[in-house]
């Protein structure tokens with residue numbers, strides 16, 4: 001009985017520590033959302049395996065809190081979504097990306113389309129389309145310079161309304177990718193009903209390539225479906241040559257992963273992917 005009580009106390013203390021940590025994190029995140037301090041964007045290249053060229057990049061938010069140090073997206077993005085802070089943070093990210101793209105273009109470089117992740121809350125906010133339109137105008141971006149990644153769960157519930165928003169974004173030239181494809185829902189009919197351009201095969205399926213038969217079966221099904229529907233396929237989380245070979249067999253040529261390039265700071269991205277040595 002004595003022991004039981006101790007265990008209980010420990011458990012309580014642990015819960016307390018976690019609540020406390022969550023609260024500290026949220027307070028710090030709230031400050032950052034207000035000031036923008038400590039936010040940065042990393043860019044991960046999307047590589048065409050056949051030509052080696054950069055076909056796009058994904059913008060990934062990075063946060064170094066003045067109080068807490070580096071916090072991983074896996075920790076702060078879910079919190080930002082729960083608390084609603086993803087709205088101001090997302091707005092800051094979009095401005096950072098657009099500013100970066102304008103700077104690169106002014107320097108005579110030709111940055112590829114950059115994909116921005118949108119969580120459900122951001123996608124369903126009233127003025128998203130206006131905001132994106134303004135972004136294109138304010139930063140003199142050519143059509144197609146910015147695209148978006150959304151997950152299946154964001155789109156599936158109210159796909160009628162989702163279609164209207166996606167249509168408007170497509171008119172601005174934005175491409176639309178389904179992120180983490182295959183992890184969300186079993187229904188595929190929405191793919192036919194929404195103006196989606198790209199599907200990104202989730203890392204969990206890529207990981208199994210060369211190891212499990214199931215992963216190959218899923219790859220075959222997904223690439224077959226994409227071909228029928230005229231969708232572009234991106235493989236994400238590619239880490240090994242074995243995986244790359246397996247993808248080749250299914251004609252997946254757009255690769256995003258540590259094998260072809262990790263997410264890097266803007267300056268490194270510029271050096272590695274935008275400035276080409278003269279031939």
Ligand code: C2E
Pocket residue numbers: 044059060061072073074077086090093117118119179180203236237238239256257258259263
């Ligand atoms: P995601 O959208 O699926 O982004 C891809 C994640 O996979 C990134 O993690 C990236 O660093 C990681 N990754 C890329 N290639 C590889 C690989 O070969 N192997 C492995 N193991 N990982 C790889 P990151 O940057 O930690 O982001 C995690 C998640 O946080 C993202 O997953 C996305 O859902 C979310 N996130 C990041 N930035 C933003 C943002 O600006 N807005 C929103 N709403 N969500 C964001």
Ligand code: CA
Pocket residue numbers: 058117149179
């Ligand atoms: Ca993504």
Ligand code: CA
Pocket residue numbers: 179180200202236
């Ligand atoms: Ca993903």
Ligand code: CA
Pocket residue numbers: 180
């Ligand atoms: Ca993900």
